[in-house]
Amino acid sequence: EADIYQTPRYLVIGTGKKITLECSQTMGHDKMYWYQQDPGMELHLIHYSYGVNSTEKGDLSSESTVSRIRTEHFPLTLESARPSHTSQYLCASRDNSGNTIYFGEGSWLTVV
């Protein structure tokens, strides 16, 4: 069982609001990722980190930002939410000694 946690699981917010999606893992993994996934669609990488103070943008352009101040914590922030940001956001981390990716349960964001 993976020890990677996301909060909130479900969130409905108004347009223009600022939101932070939290992601924490207790496995000491260096590499962490944020994916965006619409229902029935593929996972799109939006951000990744190779370790503390390392963050990069992924393949899919996103208006969100991330930070990695501590190994275990990789929050994603939307400064001004829009309806187009409505989606599922999945946080993941990678085993340091192997290639297994562990996913959180996801955060479902609805912007109205």
Place this chain on the structure above:
Amino acid sequence: SQKIEQNSEALNIQEGKTATLTCNYTNYSPAYLQWYRQDPGRGPVFLLLIRENEKEKRKERLKVTFDTTLKQSLFHITASQPADSATYLCAHASGGSYIPTFGRGTSLIVHP
């Protein structure tokens, strides 16, 4: 760039039969391929990894093959059960990349 292609049509089979899902990749042979299971509204869960130099990998009722000539991986579930119904994702990472790329996934529906 490398692409992962999976059949977007759902696979419907009868309980007890063997389900076979296909993952095709373009361009160069990835160092390894992974298979994940994703249930509705949940994050993907790692199932199996097969390396470029391995022909076959097994885990309980699961079997994965890797054919570099056909640029294809096959994922088999033997003696399928309704509980096996889910979306199965294929993913790859090549060379020194630590960033996995996912296919769209194939939905498997096992009928009792």
